[in-house]
Amino acid sequence: MTLLEVSDLTVAFHTEDGPVLAVDSASFTMAEREVLALVGESGCGKSVTSMALTGLLPANAEVSGSVRFAERELVGLPENRLSGVRGRDVAYVFQEPMTSLNPVLTVGRQIREVLYRHQRMARSAASRRALELLNQVGIPEPERRLGEYPHQLSGGMRQRVMIAMALACRPRLLVADEPTTALDVTIQAGILDLLRTLSAEIGTAVLLITHDLGVVADIADRVVVMYAGRTIEESTVDGLFASPSHPYTRGLLDAVPNPARRTDGGLREIPGLVPVLSSSSDSCTFADRCAHTDDLCRSSRPPFEPGPAGHPVACWHPVSTVDASPELWRAGA
Ligand SMILES: Nc1ncnc2c1ncn2[C@@H]1O[C@H](COP(=O)(O)OP(=O)(O)O)[C@@H](O)[C@H]1O
Ligand SMILES: [Mg+2]
Structure with a gap:
């Protein structure tokens, strides 16, 4: 069943330097x-x-389009209704756990607060559940950790606590925004693994945000690629790695450090920068960085439609060659 359906989501910020179009008609879906x-x-x-x-988002953001979550439209809902959706139905884990945790409250107290707020649990039930949650996210000696403060934990353990808090109310959707970017590489795999396992165990859908296509093959079912505020390719993981259709996706894949691919000249980067747009343009936003650009790319916006590999891609000249086995990108390849 479809859990989330985002259609033509557009976000413009009104700033002192003029408008910033941060999201431009983004569209994607997520299943339960x-x-x-x-x-x-x-x-x-x-x-x-x-x-x-x-x-x-802050008050200077203007949002349009549609976000249907569990058959309910969220764009335009008043704040008192949205705050009920957050935490209970949709929970977030951010990049830097230290800024999201309260430094002066113990870990146990912070988890219990979530349970009081969203589930009106009594203290003893909340304490039991907090212990259960720490166990579930793989924190050793959970009893002792409940009485500790965030600074007494390592970065990886703090991120596990954040995940425990996010999962406290068994949300239907967990948004994890670069959850491992601030962590040591040796810790990253463990956290991603945990997200994958918990999603399967609890039945929570996970929207994993990352700039690193390299971590995607191991953990995700499907991928949505964004460029300059637009969704430009959407596919199953296998479909994307086997036939990346947008030249930008190809560029991202070529930039993934992978031992199995080192022989063909090593790591490449996509030259140029992501443009910051003030308004929607009638061209492909990747045109300035693309090797295939022609007049059509500069004069009309490519529709986000099924391409040569069968999955949606927003490109006038999609790449159609089958590239490589997705196994090449999986851990241990
Ligand atoms: N509060 C804000 N006011 C103005 N511009 C913003 C604000 N937040 C984000 N942006 C701009 O929106 C664009 C997208 O930002 P963001 O979603 O944070 O990128 P990503 O998460 O992909 O790195 C960027 O150009 C950023 O500078
Ligand atoms: Mg970000």
């Missing part, structure tokens, strides 16, 4: 229990998209 990766370079609109889902 699915792990969907939202991928793209820094600044392409991933975080703004995820925050727009539940109205988490």
Whole structure:
């Protein structure tokens, strides 16, 4: 069943320097229990998209389009209704756990607060549930940890606590925005693994936001690629890695460090930067960085429609060659 349906989601910020179009007609869907990766370079609109889902944006943001969550339209809902959706139905985990945790409250107290607020649990029930949650997210000696403060935990353990808090109310959707970017590489795999396992165990869908296409093959079912505020390719993981159709997706894949691909000249980067747009343009936003650009790309916006590989792609000249086995990108390849 469809859990989330985002259609033509557009977010413009009104700033002193003029408008910034952060998200431009983004469209994608998520099924219940699915792990969907939202991928793209820094600044392409991933975080703004995820925050727009539940109205988490500042007052200078103008949001239009549609976000249907469990058959209910969220765009335009008043704040008192949206705050009920957040935490209970849709929970967030952000990049830097230290800024999201309260430094002066114990871990146990912070988890219990979530349970009091959203589930009106009594203290003893909340304490039992807090312990259960710490166990579930793989924190050793959970009893002792409940009485500790955030600074007494390592970065990886803090992120596990954030995940425990996010899952406290068994949300239907967990949004994890670059959850491992601030962590040591050796810790990253464990956290991603945990998200995958918990999603399967609890039945929570996960929207995993990342700039790193390299982590996607191991954890996600499907992928949505964003570029300059637009969704430009949407596919199953296998479909995307086997036949990336947008030249930008190809570029991202070529930039993934992978031992199995080192022989063909090593790591490449996509030259140029993601443009910051003030208004929607009638061209392909990737035209300035693309090797295939012609007059059509500069004069009309490519529709986001099924391409040569069968999955949606927004490109006038999609790449049609089958590239490589997705196994090449999986861990241990
Ligand atoms: N509060 C804001 N006011 C103005 N511009 C913003 C604001 N938040 C984000 N932006 C702009 O929106 C664009 C998308 O940002 P973001 O979603 O954070 O990118 P990503 O998460 O993909 O790195 C960027 O150009 C960013 O500078
Ligand atoms: Mg971001």
